[in-house]
Amino acid sequence: MGEKEKKKITPRRRFFTDMAHHIGLGTMGVMLLGGYATKAKSSPLTLRPPAALAENDFLKTCIKCGLCAEACVNRPQNLTRDGKKKDKFGTLKMAKASDNVTIGTPFFTPRDTPCYMCEDIPCVPACPTGALDITKVTNSKTKKLDIRQMDMGVAVVDVHSCIAFWGLQCDACYRACPLLDEAIKLQYNRNSRTGKHAFLEPVVNPDVCTGCGLCEKACVTEKPAIFVLPKDVAQGKVGDHYVKGWDKKDQQRVKDRNEKDIITHDDRSKKKPLDYLNSNQLGL
Amino acid sequence: MKFSNIKYLILRRFTQFGLLFLYFAGNFWGWKILQGDISTSMLFNKVPLSDPFALLEIFASGAVVGANVLIGALIISLFYGIIGGRAFCSWVCPVNLVTDAAAWLRRKLLIDKIERKLWISRNIRYYMIIIVLITSAISGLAAFEILSPITILNRNIIFGVGSGLGLIAAIFIFDLFVVKNGWCGHICPLGGVYSIIGKYSIFRVKHTSENCTLCMKCKDVCPESQVLHMIGKKSINVNDIECTNCGRCIDVCDDNALEFSIGKYITENKKKESK
Numbered sequence: 249m250g251e252k253e254k255k256k257i258t259p260r261r262r263f264f265t266d267m268a269h270h271i272g273l274g275t276m277g278v279m280l281l282g283g284y285a286t287k288a289k290s291s292p293l294t295l296r297p298p299a300a301l302a303e304n305d306f307l308k309t310c311i312k313c314g315l316c317a318e319a320c321v322n323r324p325q326n327l328t329r330d331g332k333k334k335d336k337f338g339t340l341k342m343a344k345a346s347d348n349v350t351i352g353t354p355f356f357t358p359r360d361t362p363c364y365m366c367e368d369i370p371c372v373p374a375c376p377t378g379a380l381d382i383t384k385v386t387n388s389k390t391k392k393l394d395i396r397q398m399d400m401g402v403a404v405v406d407v408h409s410c411i412a413f414w415g416l417q418c419d420a421c422y423r424a425c426p427l428l429d430e431a432i433k434l435q436y437n438r439n440s441r442t443g444k445h446a447f448l449e450p451v452v453n454p455d456v457c458t459g460c461g462l463c464e465k466a467c468v469t470e471k472p473a474i475f476v477l478p479k480d481v482a483q484g485k486v487g488d489h490y491v492k493g494w495d496k497k498d499q500q501r502v503k504d505r506n507e508k509d510i511i512t513h514d515d516r517s518k519k520k521p522l523d524y525l526n527s528n529q530l531g532l
Numbered sequence: 533m534k535f536s537n538i539k540y541l542i543l544r545r546f547t548q549f550g551l552l553f554l555y556f557a558g559n560f561w562g563w564k565i566l567q568g569d570i571s572t573s574m575l576f577n578k579v580p581l582s583d584p585f586a587l588l589e590i591f592a593s594g595a596v597v598g599a600n601v602l603i604g605a606l607i608i609s610l611f612y613g614i615i616g617g618r619a620f621c622s623w624v625c626p627v628n629l630v631t632d633a634a635a636w637l638r639r640k641l642l643i644d645k646i647e648r649k650l651w652i653s654r655n656i657r658y659y660m661i662i663i664v665l666i667t668s669a670i671s672g673l674a675a676f677e678i679l680s681p682i683t684i685l686n687r688n689i690i691f692g693v694g695s696g697l698g699l700i701a702a703i704f705i706f707d708l709f710v711v712k713n714g715w716c717g718h719i720c721p722l723g724g725v726y727s728i729i730g731k732y733s734i735f736r737v738k739h740t741s742e743n744c745t746l747c748m749k750c751k752d753v754c755p756e757s758q759v760l761h762m763i764g765k766k767s768i769n770v771n772d773i774e775c776t777n778c779g780r781c782i783d784v785c786d787d788n789a790l791e792f793s794i795g796k797y798i799t800e801n802k803k804k805e806s807k
Contacts, residue, residue, distance in 0.1 A: 270659070277663035278670070281679075285671035288678045307673050308595035310684060311586050313572035314691060322562030333543070342687055344694030351678050351696065352687060376572050376580055377590070378598035 255524035291349045292481055293354050295459065297340055298363065298398040299372045299384040303478070312352035314342050319374035323366060339363050340371060356400075357475050358461020365395045365426050365460050396427070401459030402475040402483065403432070403452045410473035412449055415439045421450050421474045424466030431457040450474065454483060537786075540779030548624050555690045570626070570686040571677065572604055580604030585661075585725040589674035592665045606800060609729055615777070617730020621716060621723050621779030622755075626685045630700055631716045634707035635755060643709065650710055654717060654758065654774070657724035664721050675781075676721055713755045717774075727773040736769040738793035750781035750790060769793060 289307055297316050300306045321338025339356045343349035354371075356363060372380045372393075387394040403421075407413045425432045430453065437447040450463075452474075461476045492498040551566065558567035564577040572582045582604030590597055594703035623627055638644055639676075677683060681703055684696040703715045704744055716723055727752035744764045751757045760781065782790045 274659060274663055274666075278667050281667040281675050282662060282671050285667055285673045285678060289671065290675050304672060305595060308593040309590060311572045311582070311590065311595060311597075311601060311674070312677055312687075313568040314687065315568045315572065315574060317691065318559045318562070321559065323802075326616050341690045344688075344696055345684075345698075346695040352683060368544070376568075376582070376598055376600035376604065378596070412610065431697050 288350050292480065294349045294353075295358065295401050295476060295478060297354050297356070297380055298365075298369060298372050298395075298400055298458075299380045299382060300400070301379055301381055305482075306379050307350055307353065309377050309380070310353050311317050311377050312342070313376065314354070315374040315376060316340055316354050316371035316380060317342050319370040323368075323370045356461070358464040359472055362461035362465045363398075363400060363459075364462070365398065365458065367393070367395060369395065369398075396456075396458070398458040398460070399479060401461075401478045402454045402457045403459065403461075403463050403474050403481050404474050405450055405452060406473045406475075407449075409469055409471070410450065411469065413447065415441065415445060415447055417448060418468060419448060419450070420466045420468050421463035424462045426460060426462060427456055427458070432463060454479070509518070535805040537783050540783050544623055544778060545629075548626065548629060551624060552626060552686075552689050555686065559690050569683060569690055570624070571683050572619050572719050579607065581608050584609050584729065585720070585722050586674060586723075587679055589664060589676060592668040593674055594669065609723060612726055612729050612733070614733055614735065614760065616733040616735045616775070617726035617728065618723060618774065618776040619730070619735070620726045621720075622776040624714075625682055625722075626689065627682050627700070627703065627720075628716065630685070630704050631713065631755075632706045635713060635753075638708055638712060639752065644712060652711060652714070652718050654756075656718050657721050660719060660721035663723050673691075680722070681715070682720075716776075717755050723774075731773050734794055736793055737775060737777065737779070737781060738769050738791055739763060739767060740789050740791075741765060741767045743787045743789040745787050745789075747787070749784040750784075750802060753780045755780075755782050763789075 278489075292303070294303070296303070296306060297320075301309060309424055317338060317340040320340040337359045340354045341347075341356060343351050343353050343355055345351055347355070349355050369385055372382050372385055374380075375382075382393075383399045384399070385393055385395070387397065412418045419434060422428070422434055424433050432450050435447075435449045435451045437449060439445040439447050459476045459479070464472045464475045467474050488501075491502055551716060554566040554730050555569060555573070556561065557563040558565065558573075565575070567574045567577065568581075571586045572580065575581055580600040580603050582601045584605040587597070587601055587605040590601075620623065664676040679699070681699045685700050688694060688697060707714045707716075711718060739760075741762070741764055746764045748763070750763060751760050754760050755778070756772070756774040759770050759775040760772070761772075762768050777792075779792065782792065
């Protein structure tokens with residue numbers, strides 16, 4: 249006691265210190281790279297090629313080879329609208345660092361080049377990993393590729409900047425739509441301002457719309473008033489507890505439900521209403 | 533300069549530029565010779581070729597993939613397993629063009645001769661493999677593929693130049709001024725993976741120490757100079773897995789002390805002949 253011994257560097261100490269050194273290095277690496285990866289993943293407004301898996305699975309599965317983009321730009325039948333041979337600007341682009349899309353993954357910008365919905369869907373069979381899942385665009389009955397089953401996104405109309413909602417006659421998007429009068433319908437309304445004209449308002453049917461973006465390309469306004477968003481961004485969800493009373497099929501859900509699954513009481517139910525009135529939360 | 537001094541260098545550059553040209557043509561003119569990019573390609577529209585490390589990352593992130601990539605990764609692994617794993621690095625990888633240029637300039641500017649201040653381990657690449665796989669598992673995204681200068685440069689050439697070249701410039705500067713062969717010889721995890729793949733390859737550089745005059749030109753040019761530890765000492769093959777089979781040492785050797793050999797087979801046969 250009292251005498252301070254000089255601490256020896258034992259093999260055990262050396263082993264643990266070495267290990268801590270490596271763990272420290274590894275942790276820093278994982279944290280740095282992990283932070284970057286998490287950032288790189290967050291591009292929720294990206295439009296993917298047809299038949300792409302859900303964004304999260306797509307990012308996992310896509311190997312970033314660009315075979316889809318090459319199949320897209322080199323499709324032999326590619327024609328421009330004027331019937332000229334080959335539009336050298338394919339729809340699918342491989343994301344660069346500046347694109348605000350996970351680098352190296354395929355995406356498209358409809359205002360520049362929309363998806364022309366080729367009957368043979370060349371991009372999908374080209375995918376080697378299955379990030380573009382061919383079963384999603386294969387008709388389960390005929391076993392043939394079906395362009396109607398594409399779901400890249402859904403078109404959304406900004407009624408305030410759409411001139412058709414002003415009362416001007418414009419059906420550019422309606423006519424550009426490859427699923428004419430199905431994905432976009434014209435809704436006729438009386439123009440009470442003039443008293444004798446009609447509004448021809450474009451209305452998108454999200455169940456039919458594939459998100460090809462031909463409407464966005466065709467839109468005449470400076471910044472398109474109709475534009476494509478990924479479905480999970482553009483669409484809301486009602487929730488299971490709303491049932492359409494007038495719909496027999498929906499009514500069946502009420503009959504089919506298991507009583508055990510119905511929760512009417514939660515933690516909040518334990519509190520008495522009086523407690524709330526007395527809690528000062530009313531600001532009285 | 534004699535042709536024999538640049539034989540493998542020319543062959544290597546021809547391969548590198550040739551592959552890049554075929555990739556480019558695959559996208560630009562739709563040639564069906566080599567399509568896709570360096571992470572997955574289709575050869576003659578039939579044979580898939582896949583980067584085994586990218587596939588490992590995809591597995592780590594928890595995705596299920598199609599058969600084409602699995603077959604592709606198997607083909608690539610077998611191919612480099614035979615001809616030497618890191619032959620990918622020196623004969624195919626586009627970043628090699630950048631880092632070789634940096635290394636060349638380093639020699640010309642005599643930066644090598646001034647002692648470097650920063651030392652980093654050549655084993656970082658193996659740590660990187662583990663770090664990348666763990667990160668892929670946590671983040672659900674193939675983690676190296678989002679910053680890999682290899683695929684970024686490759687895609688820049690195939691699909692048109694865009695941003696991302698800053699990373700390439702950074703690697704060039706790092707290799708030139710900071711650490712000799714810093715990226716390829718220390719950090720790149722893909723090089724690490726190919727090192728492991730090539731562990732039992734039969735294609736090796738053979739050293740004949742009887743012919744060696746200890747000029748050390750080979751060690752000067754070697755991007756992994758530690759693998760040439762036998763120079764002037766023992767007549768053995770370069771068996772270290774980090775050897776890239778670039779053949780530069782064979783090029784610069786004026787004394788026939790280095791040559792390619794196919795495993796033990798050729799070496800033994802030659803011995804018999806000389807007897």
